[in-house]
Amino acid sequence: MNPADLYGLGLRGDEPGLVLREADGRTGPVPIATWLGPLTPADHDVLARAAAPVLDVGCGPGRHVVALARRGVFATGVDVSPVAVEVARARGARVIHASVFAAIPGAGTWGTALLLDGNIGIGGQPVRLLARLRALLRPGGEILAELDAPGTASRTASVRLEGAGGVSEWFPWARVGVDGIHAQAPLAGLRVTETWEGAGRWFARLAAAR
Structure with missing residues (x-):
C-alpha cells in the first residue's frame, strides 16, 4: 500500500493505531491525534519565530498553517x-498538493520554511532536503526544524506504516539529532543560528551560510 x-x-x-516500523524492527506510534489537535506552547514558540511568507513542509492536517493565519x-x-x-x-489552511521537490510557487521568495513533527526526515536525505529549502527561501530567509534529542545519531532508515487494515511499502526516512544538525x-549551505528545547522537543533555526 x-x-x-x-x-x-x-x-x-479508520486506522487509529498506526505505527512506524523501521527495517531493524523498532517501532513507534504515529501521533495522528497530536497532529489533529491543538497547538502546544512549544508549537506557539516556534511559530513566533516564523517570518512571512511561511512554507510548512509536510504540513499534514494543517494545524500550523491555520495557527499562522490566525496570527x-x-x-x-x-x-x-x-x-x-x-x-x-477543510480546516481553512492554504495547502499545495505536491512534493516539496516538485515545482513550488514563489520559489526564492519564502521567508520561512517549517520542518516540524520530524519532517526533516522527508526523503531520507536531510542535506538534499535542506538544500532544496534554502533554494526556495528569499535572501535572509530561515528554516525552523524540529529535531531529535541530543545524543541521537543522524541516520537514514527504511520504514513503513503499519495498521490493522494494511501495511505500506517501505520508504526512506531520516533522523537528525539537535547536535547532529551542526554537521548537516x-x-x-546553511548555518545553525539557534537551538532550543521546549517541553521535551528540540528545535533549530537555520540560515544561509555567510
Whole structure:
C-alpha cells in the first residue's frame, strides 16, 4: 500500500493505531491525534519565530498553517497526501498538493520554511532536503526544524506504516539529532543560528551560510 494512502486512513480515523516500523524492527506510534489537535506552547514558540511568507513542509492536517493565519501571518502548506490536503483545506489552511521537490510557487521568495513533527526526515536525505529549502527561501530567509534529542545519531532508515487494515511499502526516512544538525547544515549551505528545547522537543533555526 502507498504510505500516503495508509496515512490518509489514519487521518480519517479508520486506522487509529498506526505505527512506524523501521527495517531493524523498532517501532513507534504515529501521533495522528497530536497532529489533529491543538497547538502546544512549544508549537506557539516556534511559530513566533516564523517570518512571512511561511512554507510548512509536510504540513499534514494543517494545524500550523491555520495557527499562522490566525496570527495574520501568510502561510502555505505542502503535502503529498491527498487526504491530508483535504483535511487541511477543510480546516481553512492554504495547502499545495505536491512534493516539496516538485515545482513550488514563489520559489526564492519564502521567508520561512517549517520542518516540524520530524519532517526533516522527508526523503531520507536531510542535506538534499535542506538544500532544496534554502533554494526556495528569499535572501535572509530561515528554516525552523524540529529535531531529535541530543545524543541521537543522524541516520537514514527504511520504514513503513503499519495498521490493522494494511501495511505500506517501505520508504526512506531520516533522523537528525539537535547536535547532529551542526554537521548537516553546512553541507546544505546553511548555518545553525539557534537551538532550543521546549517541553521535551528540540528545535533549530537555520540560515544561509555567510
